[in-house]
Amino acid sequence: MxxxxxxxxxxxxxxxxxxxxxxxxxxxxxxxxxxxxxxxxxxxxxxxxxxxxxxxxxxxxxxxxxxxxxxxxxxxxxxNVIESDLFLSDELFERGNVNLLMSKIVQTERSLEKRNVIDSEYFMSKFKLNATKFFTNMITQKTTKKSYVTGESEILIESIVFMLCYFVMESLKHNEILLNYSRSYNIKKNIDTVSDFLDIFKFDKIIKYIRENSNINIPVIEIYFKLLETFLDMDNSGKYFDFKKTLLHHSKNLGTNENNFLHSRLIDYCITKKNKGASSSFDLDREIFELQKIFIKNEFYKTDSNSYLTLDLYRNVLLNCIVVRELHYMEEFISKYSKKLIPMHITNVENYSYALLYFEKESYSKALNCINKVTFDQFVFKVDMKNLQLKINYELEYFESAISVIDSYKHFLKNNQLLSENRKILHNNFVAYTLKLIHYRTGSKKVSLSFLSDRIKKSKNTFDKGWLLEKIKQLSAFEKKHKS
Structure with a gap:
């Protein structure tokens, strides 16, 4: 050890x-x-x-x-080899070992270029290297020709440009995070802060300055600028597609963390618009599906600190496949990408996933078989599992089992400290309405389907309203057919 x-x-x-x-x-x-x-x-x-x-x-x-x-x-x-080398360069500078210092700078520059990644770390490293190079030469070299001063000035200008690049990338990234965070909690003051920031720093002019004073290829900076513009003007789908086009074109030149962050933002844009019920010139669900396919295929879910597919992303892909009815892709996704999850979750999540798939294919017995293999205490999507268990038992007409699931579900919701009150209400209402459907199916005369349908339609806090209304529609059609 x-x-x-x-x-x-x-x-x-x-x-x-x-x-x-x-x-x-x-x-x-x-x-x-x-x-x-x-x-x-x-x-x-x-x-x-x-x-x-x-x-x-x-x-x-x-x-x-x-x-x-x-x-x-x-x-x-x-x-962190680069950061370690930069620290060593600082020490060599302090100790006045010029020859070894200049050799180390050249070596570090080569290491940086071999990374083949242009990100904020790259720009900060280049700033430090160029600044060290300039000040070392200024202290140790004699100035005899104007051409020498011109060459050294270019080194310092490049250093300034690299610092600007770092500032632009990091400030745009953090402002975009602030914007989304503030929108989530409706903090308008912070949204105004982001707008004011863009007014103070004219990023289009900064980008123009960078272009004119260096040979740096800076698509990543333009991407971040377009990202922030997209989220500031979410009603303008043209800005979204411009951001998307630029990002997809340059993805191959971006680092692992940059691809993860930026492609996640493409998906977040569509999800945010969908959750707000905002009008859109394109099919948001289909767009999310296509974006997630790109995200998964290119392994943009990976970061420098995590190589596993996250559980939230995995779940979102499954749910979106159901919405757009891409069940064939869903099956392929489960087969291949459940193996990319953190190992301790694979077996449970895989069994749950197949249960969900079979349920959507109306193979309810297979769905029940799969979900019975899930160890509830060790499962991460406990609420999802309870919902699916209840629906499977209802579809199979195992009403006693369904009532048993409802009983344990209610206890789970009551005792769970991690669920918000709003989510508890959402799922408690779903359980209550499903129980009324079971009562109707088992002969209760007290349940009115039309009244129940109206209540569900008017409800703003009921989970899976679509499934509940579909079951009522089926029962009403069956009742009407047998009356006639």
């Missing part, structure tokens, strides 16, 4: 008690629990027969924590 080697290095640690403490704690990894896992027992294992002293123990634990944090910091620096 690398941390063990770190602790045993006298350069970093010269206290044997910390090594002993680490060895003792390692025995309890990873649960760190057990009958003997007490402060007193750990202290005795480290200090032997010396009486327990809480202050000494807390100080020892604190010192071990500080060394742990130092180790994590060093590991992080080692992982």
């Amino acid at each position: 690398w941390f063990g080697k770190f602790l045993n290095s006298p350069y970093f640690n010269n206290r044997k008690m910390l090594i002993k403490l680490f060895v003792v704690l390692k025995r309890y990894y990873p649960e760190f629990e057990g009958r003997k896992f007490t402060k007193e027992n750990i202290y005795a294992s480290v200090y032997g027969k010396i009486n327990y002293n809480d202050s000494t123990f807390r100080n020892l634990m604190s010192d071990l924590l500080q060394l742990t944090l130092q180790f994590v910091k060093l590991e992080g620096i080692e992982k």
Whole structure:
């Protein structure tokens, strides 16, 4: 274990008690629990027969924590090669080792270009390298010719341009995040703040300045500018399609995190418009489907820190496939991409997914078989699972089982601390209306289908109204047919 080697290095640690403490704690990894896992027992294992002293123990634990944090910091620096090289360049500059410094700058520049990624990290790194290069030359080189001054000035101008590029990218990105965050909670003041920011900084002029003063290929900056314009004027679909076209054209030159962030925003735009019920010149559900296909196929769900397909995205793809009736693609997606989830979730999510697919194909027995394989306590989409269980049992006319599901569902909703009150109302109403349908199916004369239909149509907080109304429509048609 690398941390063990770190602790045993006298350069970093010269206290044997910390090594002993680490060895003792390692025995309890990873649960760190057990009958003997007490402060007193750990202290005795480290200090032997010396009486327990809480202050000494807390100080020892604190010192071990500080060394742990130092180790994590060093590991992080080692992982980020470019950042590590830049730090080394700063140290060489401070120590006045010019030859080694200039050699390291050239090496770092090569490493940057080999990344073949133009992102904000790239621009900040180039700014630091050029600035270091300029100030090193200014201190160490004699100025004898005007041409030399011109060449050095270009290095400094490029450094300024790189800083501008970094500023534009990061400020546009964070303003876009602020815009969406504020829209979600209807904080109009923040939306005005973003508009004011764009008025203060004329980004079209900044981009023009960058073009005129460097040979930098800057599509990523224009993409971020178009992104922010798109979300500021959501009624203008032309801006959305301009943003989309530019992004798709340049995706191959963007980094992992940039592709993840920007393509997610394309999808977010459509979802935001759909959730608001805003009018659109194009089919939002179909557009979401096509965007998600691109997102999945190109693995834009990956970031530098996560290579797994997220559960929320996976779920959203399934639900959108149902909306646009792309069940063949849904089946292919489940087969291939359930394997891309975090391993601990794969089996449960896969069984749930096939249950959902079979339900949509009206293969209700197969759907029931699949959902019965899901371990509820370990399943992430608990509400989704309860809804599907209830609908499957209803379709199979297993009404006693359906009522049993309703009973456990109600308890789950009542005791769940993570669900908002609005969501609880949404699903409680769904359960209540489904129960009335079951009562009707089992012979109750107290249920009026027309009255029930009107109530559901007028309800603004009922889950899956479409399914409920479809079931009423089927029952009404059946009733009408048998009366005639």
